[in-house]
Amino acid sequence: MANRQPQKADQIYEMLRRAIVMLEMKPGSPVAEKEICSVYNVSRTPVREAVQKLAEEGLVNVIPHSGTYVSQISFAGAEEGFVIRRSLEVEGVRRAASRATSEAEALKNLDDITVNMTRILEQGQHDTYIDADDALHSTVAKMSGMTRLWKFISMAKVDLDRMRQLSAPVPGHLERVTEQHIQIVEAIRRGSPDQAELAMRIHLDSSFEVMSSLIRGARGIFVEETDR
Structure with a gap:
């Protein structure tokens, strides 16, 4: 009790x-x-x-x-979280790529997740995509060998998660995100930290750019910040 x-x-x-x-x-x-x-x-x-x-x-x-x-979303807070998240994910994916040869099961999990992402989009179940997205990034973080990495990434991306929901309906966005995820997985499989870092940077930067472009049309969701 x-x-x-x-x-x-x-x-x-x-x-x-x-x-x-x-x-x-x-x-x-x-x-x-x-x-x-x-x-x-x-x-x-x-x-x-x-x-x-x-x-x-x-x-x-x-x-x-x-x-x-x-609470309303603070863009300044989200941007700060993005910078922190990107730094953590880049280091994580580099380490994951360097450990790829000993992580066959994790690579299989990543393949399964990207297949599931494609299925989700084909079935129009965009509201469940966030779970698959988190599953992929958390698997990469675990592959890095740093046991607390995903915890810190999750803390950094609180506001980004809500912004991510705003970007989900943008035509073609989740399809591009899925292709970027596949590129990340392939770079890890090749055991190339440099290629894995590049693929992760492209993915995170382009996603944040899409999310940032939607702010003006999302009235009441964001804190009004005069210095932006």
């Missing part, structure tokens, strides 16, 4: 986080703790723990005497 509350808090956190990242819970929308308690049939304690964790990530704002709201 003692472990049930933390488990409930973790489950609620994961469900709320996904809803926020997928933009199902829009920036500025209230996070109603009473409603969440009712929906998941839990007490206020695990809900508050989950909300606190989301606040620490910057995904919600807790305003005293007002309520809790899904």
Whole structure:
């Protein structure tokens, strides 16, 4: 019984986080703790723990005497996260390529993921693409041999994940992303750190460029930053 509350808090956190990242819970929308308690049939304690964790990530704002709201996306924060993520992923993919000969199972997993990505697009299930995307990048991170790398990448890309959802409907974008993923996998398979780094840089830079181009048309989602 003692472990049930933390488990409930973790489950609620994961469900709320996904809803926020997928933009199902829009920036500025209230996070109603009473409603969440009712929906998941839990007490206020695990809900508050989950909300606190989301606040620490910057995904919600807790305003005293007002309520809790899904935070708007800070482009400056997203750009900072992008720079950090790119540095980490580049180092990770270089190490993954240098270890490719001893990572046959991981390479098979990467192949399976890219096949699944193509299937997702053929079936028009764009809302599930984010899971396959994360699976590929986390597998590359694990191949690097650095056990905490994916954790740090995940922390850096919180705002980028929400921006990624904005770019998903752009015609041809996910198809290009899938092809870039295939190029990354092939460079790793060849055991070429330089080629793997180039493929990763092209992928991350082009994706961020597409995401950045959508800001003006996404009213209410981004914080207004006058110095941008």
